[in-house]
Amino acid sequence: MNDFDVITGREIGVGHNFSRRVATRFQDVNDLPDDIKTAILGVQEKAGFIPNVFLVLARRPDEFRAFFAYHDALMNREGLTQAEKEMIIVATSANNDCLYCVVAHGAVLRIRAKNALIADQVAINYRKADISDRHKAMLDFALKVSNDAGVLGDADFETLRSHGFKDEEIWDIAGITAFFGLSNRMANLTAMRPNDEFYAMGR
Amino acid sequence: MNDFDVITGREIGVGHNFSRRVATRFQDVNDLPDDIKTAILGVQEKAGFIPNVFLVLARRPDEFRAFFAYHDALMNREGLTQAEKEMIIVATSANNDCLYCVVAHGAVLRIRAKNALIADQVAINYRKADISDRHKAMLDFALKVSNDAGVLGDADFETLRSHGFKDEEIWDIAGITAFFGLSNRMANLTAMRPNDEFYAMGR
Amino acid sequence: MNDFDVITGREIGVGHNFSRRVATRFQDVNDLPDDIKTAILGVQEKAGFIPNVFLVLARRPDEFRAFFAYHDALMNREGLTQAEKEMIIVATSANNDCLYCVVAHGAVLRIRAKNALIADQVAINYRKADISDRHKAMLDFALKVSNDAGVLGDADFETLRSHGFKDEEIWDIAGITAFFGLSNRMANLTAMRPNDEFYAMGR
Amino acid sequence: MNDFDVITGREIGVGHNFSRRVATRFQDVNDLPDDIKTAILGVQEKAGFIPNVFLVLARRPDEFRAFFAYHDALMNREGLTQAEKEMIIVATSANNDCLYCVVAHGAVLRIRAKNALIADQVAINYRKADISDRHKAMLDFALKVSNDAGVLGDADFETLRSHGFKDEEIWDIAGITAFFGLSNRMANLTAMRPNDEFYAMGR
Amino acid sequence: MNDFDVITGREIGVGHNFSRRVATRFQDVNDLPDDIKTAILGVQEKAGFIPNVFLVLARRPDEFRAFFAYHDALMNREGLTQAEKEMIIVATSANNDCLYCVVAHGAVLRIRAKNALIADQVAINYRKADISDRHKAMLDFALKVSNDAGVLGDADFETLRSHGFKDEEIWDIAGITAFFGLSNRMANLTAMRPNDEFYAMGR
Amino acid sequence: MNDFDVITGREIGVGHNFSRRVATRFQDVNDLPDDIKTAILGVQEKAGFIPNVFLVLARRPDEFRAFFAYHDALMNREGLTQAEKEMIIVATSANNDCLYCVVAHGAVLRIRAKNALIADQVAINYRKADISDRHKAMLDFALKVSNDAGVLGDADFETLRSHGFKDEEIWDIAGITAFFGLSNRMANLTAMRPNDEFYAMGR
Numbered sequence A, B, C, D, E, F: 001m002n003d004f005d006v007i008t009g010r011e012i013g014v015g016h017n018f019s020r021r022v023a024t025r026f027q028d029v030n031d032l033p034d035d036i037k038t039a040i041l042g043v044q045e046k047a048g049f050i051p052n053v054f055l056v057l058a059r060r061p062d063e064f065r066a067f068f069a070y071h072d073a074l075m076n077r078e079g080l081t082q083a084e085k086e087m088i089i090v091a092t093s094a095n096n097d098c099l100y101c102v103v104a105h106g107a108v109l110r111i112r113a114k115n116a117l118i119a120d121q122v123a124i125n126y127r128k129a130d131i132s133d134r135h136k137a138m139l140d141f142a143l144k145v146s147n148d149a150g151v152l153g154d155a156d157f158e159t160l161r162s163h164g165f166k167d168e169e170i171w172d173i174a175g176i177t178a179f180f181g182l183s184n185r186m187a188n189l190t191a192m193r194p195n196d197e198f199y200a201m202g203r
Helices: A003-008 A034-047 A052-057 A061-075 A082-095 A099-113 A118-128 A133-151 A154-162 A167-190 A196-200 B003-007 B034-047 B052-057 B061-075 B082-095 B099-113 B118-128 B133-151 B154-162 B167-190 B196-200 C003-008 C034-047 C052-057 C061-075 C082-095 C099-113 C118-128 C133-151 C154-162 C167-190 C196-200 D003-008 D034-047 D052-057 D061-075 D082-095 D099-113 D118-128 D133-151 D154-162 D167-190 D196-200 E003-008 E034-047 E052-057 E061-075 E082-095 E099-113 E118-128 E133-151 E154-162 E167-190 E196-200 F003-008 F034-047 F052-057 F061-075 F082-095 F099-113 F118-128 F133-151 F154-162 F167-190 F196-200
Strands: none
Touching: A034 A052, A034 A061, A052 A061, A052 A099, A052 A167, A061 A082, A061 A167, A061 B061, A082 A099, A082 A118, A082 A133, A082 A167, A099 A118, A099 A167, A099 A196, A099 F118, A118 A133, A118 E133, A118 F099, A118 F118, A133 A154, A133 A167, A133 B167, A133 C118, A154 A167, A167 B133, A167 B167, B034 B052, B034 B061, B052 B061, B052 B099, B052 B167, B061 B082, B061 B167, B082 B099, B082 B118, B082 B133, B082 B167, B099 B118, B099 B167, B099 B196, B099 C118, B118 B133, B118 C099, B118 C118, B118 D133, B133 B154, B133 B167, B133 F118, B154 B167, C034 C052, C034 C061, C052 C061, C052 C099, C052 C167, C061 C082, C061 C167, C061 D061, C082 C099, C082 C118, C082 C133, C082 C167, C099 C118, C099 C167, C099 C196, C118 C133, C133 C154, C133 C167, C133 D167, C133 E118, C154 C167, C167 D133, C167 D167, D034 D052, D034 D061, D052 D061, D052 D099, D052 D167, D061 D082, D061 D167, D082 D099, D082 D118, D082 D133, D082 D167, D099 D118, D099 D167, D099 D196, D099 E118, D118 D133, D118 E099, D118 E118, D118 F133, D133 D154, D133 D167, D154 D167, E034 E052, E034 E061, E052 E061, E052 E099, E052 E167, E061 E082, E061 E167, E061 F061, E082 E099, E082 E118, E082 E133, E082 E167, E099 E118, E099 E167, E099 E196, E118 E133, E133 E154, E133 E167, E133 F167, E154 E167, E167 F133, E167 F167, F034 F052, F034 F061, F052 F061, F052 F099, F052 F167, F061 F082, F061 F167, F082 F099, F082 F118, F082 F133, F082 F167, F099 F118, F099 F167, F099 F196, F118 F133, F133 F154, F133 F167, F154 F167
């Protein structure tokens, strides 16, 4: 077995070795287009393993390409720091009961924030986390976008502005929340599993 | 004033002519990249007007491109009918209190289903709509993906299969729900307005 | 078949002609008392058709008489405008998932407000509707009466007074909300169908 | 001071004697029409005191007349027993946080059921009350009508029929729930106070 | 049959005499340790009957001892008055749908407050009760501890301090709420029945 | 500074060293009774540090003693395994947004289950955790006890029995849930902080 086997899913979901499992639904992936195979092998080389989100979403190449293009458009923008973006992802994904996103992005948050404790704090109760009031206001807004966007009003914008957020950053907070809301739902649909490697990263 | 003026937003939100307004937040759009301008003018030529979602999202070209690539990947797939896809959009967008998406996709649903009444029925209470039990099960599942994806289980898949849905169609239902959940949140963030033209289309 | 047939329900729920259907439960109506028959024929002459709520509630003449007496007492009062009263009905009926009331009173709202768009806006998300802040405060209060009347307090009255509402008008808002809350529940109990004619009226 | 003073509200809300207070909002009632005065004095003669709901609603004679006509139409019907009707009122009014209705109809329930304990049981948690499974099913349905009528379906009717309820009785359960839902909202709007006499009746 | 029979549960749940029943689950209690038997007989001598909570929890002597030690630590402290403590218990137990605790502590509240009406008012809607604004703020806080303790913040403490509560009393409010939250859950688990004697005490 | 300083709280909440902080409210602890000091030093010797719950609750010696007596009565019982008990604590504490309990008992769960991944899985979405259906049923029941104990019925007991749980074990599940519900509320009241040591234990 080699990387190609893994990518094409021949090893997925086999046996009792939970750590190799990718998802409990939609497990079989057939031959992948070259660009997706190349993208996945690139991630593997950089991270040392292939995050399962790549393997699960690769089932649908067009959606895969759009998903990661959207992801990159939001995550590569200037404005919010990488740690701030990951805090938003972890807090809203926990609120959406998404195991994959909390574990995977919790790892990234610990690394970006250089803080071994922050991910668990933000996931479980960000109001009790060792973060600034500015960041708590950012997460209050993200949770409101996630849970009740229909009542968003000018007062919500004013609150964020009073904490120094610019309008483009407000869009970023909402955009990341909305995009990972999509991701959370796809992960829960597919029962996507976090790779074992994520749990201990950055601790 | 010409189309270009509209696209670049110079006319957006001006005066009391609600029907020209696009959004009450993030109203200014500057020069657009050529590919986005071309895309928008193409839609205008086909529809007779520019749906506001294009103008609002054009503020961020990379996200615009990814958004519509994702949209097309889901909406152009074989499997579910166009009317079924629009029913999912209307039901979940109503649940998310998204005025833009209910009005715009309600119009498309009426046209696709050749049914002047179905959009209002699905938006307000799909359980009382003149649709089949199969479609009610489809919408039950979509609402569950939208509101509580963390509890999705094998029994939900079995219910859909008993109504004849294939696994790829189940992914489609969830994918459309998840994608328009993103769209609903961005529309509520920006206070995106449905174009006046949508309200009466297909009635 | 003539009007009398319709009133006595002999044609109700027959065949696939949805537009003739009144309700999917409690469909049979027997001979009606003269005063109710006269009332219904009067409405038919004025509207051109018999709104289904008359046929469904006619099953119980005493409740029918009290229902419309209550309706008229609230709707014929001076104070709130007819458009304001219909906005309250549409917003709270949407919140109660009542297809009949949203479609029927949405039609009346469009006519009373001489506005083709307002009913859909108020039904889906009144916070995004093209209405004044005063009317949004009116609907905030109506929704609170509908969903959580037990926490109503003096501050709620003060908010409405600051928008110029008098105490009798506050009673009107709550009374209309409470009465149509009753109506919504009876319509959902009986699976009352909006007449097809309502959907396009006033657009 | 005499009865007429009480009826016209001159004594209402005066002093610290809570037991005389009727409501903390909309307290003043002016001269009453003769038919309403007669009705109220009739109740007083029968009950020994004037239940505050009469005084509060008398502020609006037309609504008063319709309210009690509706009340009588439902409560005087054959079918459900008086105790069953009062159980429905107490359970749904408690769910709606309505102090007046729980206390006043709790008294009536104790008397009708000849059971000193049943009202508190039904108000606090009817699932733990000393009532039959049939009555628990009746109250399950009433609560569903009260809280989520939009999802009522044929299965709910089947459940009630399996417990021996006829269709007209199902209408009664829902009608009483819907009517007292109106009453609960008006009582909470007006901060209507239960008369002190009710608390101990039937214990 | 004698007291000992009752304590050991031999008479529990027998026959149709509801008033003797203790719980519908976990009904059998075997021989009790001497200290618990002594404690129970002491309560019986003082109250004239054995509150069922003693018999139900006696099933597990170690938990029994800790439960009542915790109870006494909170209830015997100086600070809040006995009536205030009972108001907290009644309001939060009603919110937790706990029949036993509302009925039993409602009786104690009536006695402690020397007020025959207060228990029903606090149980059904404390916002409408004849209590001070200070006590309403106390119960607002207790309900927040009960329903959503994760969002408690400094502002909640400030509100209570503005009503004159000291920090130790704030702990008392929360501690009593938390402890009776445990008690409410155990009572609902065991279907613990209030003794008939409680219903009329203090009226 | 020595252990005694820590115990008496002189070092608590001082400076920016978050890891030494115990709670952000009720921070000062005065001299402790000897039995509590001895108990705390015993824990310190065994664990290598003093879990903050001991320092926070030591503020009230009588409640401290009852709390740990109750804790020990439940946690030292035969029946459920230690890992099962910790799963219940982690799942319900996460549901109650209790940072302290999830982090501290997550550590214990990893150790008891000899599984580095299980605590995060159970905290975020136990339905997706690598645990048996029997354990998912156990946690379904625990969450129901935590969130809606008033609707517990015989069917819930039957479900657990079908998974092999005995009645005493059902009491254990509910008892642990109820007791840690108390603990969760006290931790959120006091803003109790998990010791830094817990986060990485057992990974």
